Amino acid sequence: MILLNDPRTRRRRLGVAAAAAGLLSALLTAGPAAAIPDPGDGPAASEKVSGSVRAEVRDAIADGEIPGQDEIVHSANIEHLANIPKDVLPGTNSDLAFQGKYAFAGNYDGFRIFDISNPKKPKTVSQVLCPGSQNDISVSGDLLFLSTDSSRSDDSCNSTTQPATEKSSWEGMKVFDISDKRNPRYVAAVETACGSHTHTLVPERRDVYIYVSSYAPNAAYPDCQPPHDGISVIKVPRNAPEKAAVVGFPVLFPGEGPDGGGNPGAPTNPGVTKTTGCHDITVLPSKDLAAGACMGDGILFSIKDPEHPKVVDRVQDNVNFAFWHSATFNQKADKVVFTDELGGGGAPTCNAEIGPNRGADGIYDIVGRGEKSKLVFRNYFKIPRHQAETENCVAHNGSLIPVKGKDLMVQAWYQGGVSVWDFTDSSRPKEIAYFERGPLSTTSLVTGGSWSAYYYNGYIYSNDIAKGFDVLKLSDRRTDPAKRVRVGELNVQTQPDYFD
Template sequence: MRAGRAASRARSATACLVALGVAAVLLAPPALAASAEREPSIGPGLEWVAHRDNPFRQGDDADFINSDLAFTGDYLVQGNYAGFSIWDIADPAAPELVSAVSCPGGQGDISTVGDLVLISIDETMSDDSCEAARVPETTENWEGLRVFDISDPRAPRYAAAVRTRCGGHTHTVVPDPASADRVFVYMNAYSRGASLNCTGRNPLQIMEVPLAAPEDAAIVGELDLFDDETAFGPEDRVPGGAETRSTTGCHDITAYPAKGLAVAACRGDGLLLSIADPLAPVVLQRVRDPAVTFWHSGIFDNDATRIVFQDELGDGFINTCSPAFGADRGADAVWLIQPDGLVKAGTYKLPRAQSDLEKCVAHSGGLVPVPGRFIIAQAWLEGGVSVVDLTDPAAPVELTWFDRPDYGYSMDYTAGIWSVYHYDGYLYASDMYEGLEVLRLTDPVFADAARYDDTGLNPQTQPAYSWVWRAAPVVPTAAAERAPLETLSVEPAAIEPTDAAEVTVSLPPGSLTPGETADVWWMPTQAVLATAAAGADGSLAATTVALPGPLEPGRYDIVVRGDASAPRIALASVVVASSSPQHAPDAAETRATGGSAWWLLVLLPFGVALAYHAAIAWRRRRRVAR
């Protein structure tokens, strides 16, 4: 029997909300004073705009710490060992806690797909309900995936559950290229000791989740990514290497569906996969590194020409950000994806040494979409947040950071920033004990990254970025092709020759995608004159732009193009003509004739007509004379 159908016996229709936690956060002032006694160090080009307390926190109890993040529209979902929180981030500087759902089950790795929240459970529980208790791994237990419906984010509904062999330490959502009605989920898990079900080398389990009927979710495939090869085992040590963890399964997989690729971090091994067929991943290459202890996660650059792997040396329980561990251990390793395979090209380690009271190691992060650069934001636990430029793998540069002082004592469990991701121009960081941090990238280098109007993000499902607004629009020249284009309102539409002028452009409701960023292009020089945000109704409010001169007689195109609605454009023309005569030739023709002889273009047709009529009259007179 499918666990999704059987699970209804043990759950209520609506998940349990942590009422006291919600009330505490909603009543708290929006200022950053909640952590004023531990004021962070903040690097250049970064602004700390919001802090929100962990609504589940109970002192220093590790059963209530935050984990990973996922995004859907204006909502951020934050995983927790006790359940998950939903935050309204429509105003990033003022996040509002919408609901906090109590449903324990381990670190609660989380994803969103539209109105669905997926949570992988890697603690052995007595059953699949939110009221289940933790039980020993050596007794009958339940682990797997839980699915919630958050179509009403203030009242999430527990919709389904699927049992898997070894639970899910993490999971990865992979779209079905053949259908938008379902997604696949890669469940990543590895053995951690004596267990009833989770022993030996664990296969990758592939789950199908129908979006309209999540209760029908089920395992549809299994795959041993290591085939018949021996995965990294207890006696398999690279000479001179660290204490590498045995590969009994994968810790994390990052998929890049647009490129048909994925990168798997599998404790002792790193893998590059083809996921052209999501139900049948193929291992393209497997690598090992004498400096890496625990292959934790990976990130692609936008072109899928490079990967950065994170090494979680010490499992996050020690401070590896100290000179004692050197520059290559507990660090990032950048690998080039070349035709003949992966080639290691550089290493990055947090440059700010941390106190041994802190746990610091490379942890979860993602791409910051800056054109032509490989920039990531990454968590380092108590080492904070680091924004790193890896464009030159041999010479990585930290661009900025966010780092709190230590707690003043050594936490019994790991602490600090679990993960940090870029979303819609901001960085969102999940702090295990403290809560949620929101940071704004203010350096101009991030201007293009800030222009994405994201509709959602699962960081382990990496999107492709195109930067469409950087290329000038293509305007058709044929009248038949120009006629169907959206008409841009421009005032005044006709002006006299001048050195400079101003016009105002606007669009009615429905012309653009609501809220998207739109550019006003001056097509003669293919330059952006202004950038504005579309209204909630898809309109463009009256926007005044300065036209670069000199403006000689002619017809000049102005285009408005939005980022989200591209390649669609709205078109208008500004006619520059002297008060007499009325005809205005095309600007390109004017320039070709030097500008001063434009009147010839106007008078020539009249001269031809007069000559024609004179010839006809002369012929008639001759006929009469005969």
């Protein structure tokens, strides 16, 4: 059954019982060694919760404060058009990319290609088995790029897990030829230091540059040594992708000693993850700008020379940001939205106990020009609906909705669902639409929900960790002008200039 709820009627006190039971105490006070952002490459986590939490969840469902288990609810301006469940790839669903009439969906076991020419009836075109978390995905022309951030026995799609302490282990970038969407062909592999958690394309005419984000070095890992305060840059010749290779490792946080120059994290900054690389980078090629979400730091840098990016400004939030996860520019490039993935995506942080400023978005204005630009904090945004203590929920991947003169964004919040919000006024962000499901479980904390929610050519597409591929239609006078905007390709971390 589908219910249409006004979010203002659904403010809840959920979270008090869990806090009393101590479920989040380790998460919020742990040092950097305990912070493992994003779900691992095993099956979805399941953690039993206390009897008081289970009773609280049951009561909240009975009172209509949260949806029932697996129940779909949404605002009146969103329509759920389609859902395609997971099929032969059983792993965690991850990121999305788009090209023409196709959507490309990452999964920890490989990737899936959908024909979305009819958004009401998406069709599977092909599924490729190639395990290796997270399988962060992007496309450019006839090439598809896939990140591997789990230590493997080799670079093949038949590899098995192998300890990172072994020199022969492999992690990095994989490249596929997708000229035939029904039969993608694996054409190249490039090993990178500490693997590739995520990656970002900087497309040039003849070549594609890839910024590889990775982190968590260890002196015991031969190919992932500390301090690892930078990113790998890969150059891929379009006409000879088999020649793809690392062409540099720019250090973004220079500093003396084994810890480098990034945020030191705990105990200096309790609750903040130590910076040992970047989690995600978003580039705006039309403005030669990039924004990096780098664990304990947020950075703004110039990519005029794509092989040698230069940091322009750097900010920290040691009060409310635990893990700088991702970044999104507005169209004018005078704002950046950074996300904080408190709890690594596997914890219930959308509740009264955590509050509105942690596990949220941070909105920054870009003040000044060029190399004198500064990031200036304006406000936080978090969804206004509390979730159950059995639901992992925190700010995650989203994209702009292209409306000229407005700053609108759609965003995934794991089991918090999909939120559409307006940050045209940086200091007064507000939600204007939402879609979510009830908890996967009322007795255990099970990892699930929307990993990525992106706007592409008139529709919202979401890749749900457990439930599969969702298509949503947004009908609202504030967002309707975006339906007239079309792009031929979309990798959200490579933001297009919609109105150039």
